[in-house]
Amino acid sequence: EKIIFNGELVERTGINIDIEDRGYQFGDGIYEVIRVYNGKLFTKEEHIKRLYESAEKISMELPYDRNSLEEQLENLVKENQLKTGIIYLQFTRGVAMRAHGFPGDDVVPVFIAYTREVERPESSMKNGVKGILVDDIRWLRCDIKSLNLLGNILAKQEAANHGCFEAIQHRSNIVTEGSSSNAFVIKNGELWTHPATNLILNGITRRVILDICKEQGIQVIEKPFTVDELLDADEIFISSTTSEIMPIVQLAKNTKSDILLNEKTIGDGKPGQLTRKLQELFEKEIEKQCYS
Template identity: 45%
Template sequence: MTKVLINETLVDEQDAKVSYNDRGYVFGDGIYEYIRVYDRSVFTAQEHFERLLRSAKEIGLDLKYSVEGFTELIQELLAANDVINGGVYIQVTRGTAPRDHAFPTPAVEANIMAFTKSYDRPYKSLEEGINAVTTEDVRWLRCDIKSLNLLGNVLAKEYAAKYNAQEAIQHRGDVVTEGSSSNVYAIKDGVIYTHPVNNYILNGITRMVIKTIAEDKEIPFKEETFSLDFLKNADEIIVSSTSIEVMPVVKLNGESVGNGEVGPITKSLQEGFNRYIDVHS
């Protein structure tokens, strides 16, 4: 029987229930992480839990767990579900209290929920690339917080699905920010460009790994904003996340990116990413 973590208890999937007054359910008042598992090893766990704690701090949510505490809870869940390759989703809400926008006083215990998924890496799309479309970024101004409020992201992804694309690349006016669930890179003349880390994007863990790989390989990595036109004229485009890794975009708004094939810098970063997984799993 598949187990789900509810607070500190592993419960059978069908018994994993939360109150209708859970603030995550009512307000989206909470935060989350999604972490990858390769060969039973939790990939970049430290970085993910540090980001979870940062998100908690940014929304004024007091957590009694440390990085180590979370890691232990998650390891237990992964072992119970015998996950070899896959991922673990973990969310924390501000707890259960009668509906009122302001924080409950006195504060209530946070609610923690985590579940696992078993699946392989997306080998086919990593090799062939995916289609993306562009769309206006209508989200709030704290995209650095990995908040449960994902309506803007959901609508962007749905827009992509409508046009048979796998990702929507968002832009605020002319400035390209990030994908609906990924970071975005435009590669031009051997240089990787990506939006700087600030409140307009999530500081992706995969982005940090890609930055390290690019530096190791001495591929220039510029954290600078770029325009929609620059993206459209890029030689290569990548989107990255925990689940899609270093994913090439070969079509943007129905037009080929560069020569329409997965480019050399993308391949080099993918090779570096495979090695990084080997070393760090």
């Protein structure tokens, strides 16, 4: 199994990460996770475009053009004979003597990418999972897919501590997104999700879902909604590259927060009708892109 290190296909054990890599010291960098189905990269262009946008937002110039990067990633998948899984890729701002300010122009970003086999979460998608509401303590540029993930990590651990799959974050009373996913509610046949502002990452899965809804005439409202509206929803789901469309069928009581006093079952405790329909349509999109 090979990885990419600065444009070369090499063995994982054959590389050294400098102790003064800015990714290692500051989390100064950006990343992407791309799903691979049937050996093909799902929504490849969208992920690569978002990567370049994230780079631009942190004033980092990537050392490859899009075509070269795409080719490298495809070679990696081929080399590793990956069928179902993910590619993880990241760029840090490079290696320089530790100082907060950007290094000089002579310092180039450090690039790594690797593949991992990851099965689709079939049974969770079918049965739904538990979520928990947590305070969104993150910074105000959540639109950047940055390596700085402490806020997200603490949220996810809070979920794990309560036996939950995902933490659904809220900033004051407004539901923003999951710790590593976007959040949606369905009310009276309408799909609501937070607008793609600086307060959330505009997920690629989210965009696929919104496109599907447009095509199918399913009413979507991109608007901030409250915790009370979430609790009152007919259906809840989250979306991400690895979790796809994941129904939330129960909300756990958060012992650290006073916002939800008791456990709450969503709908009848099973994935709702519109969520299941969206899962089916999402499946068709995977087939279209990766199996035809």
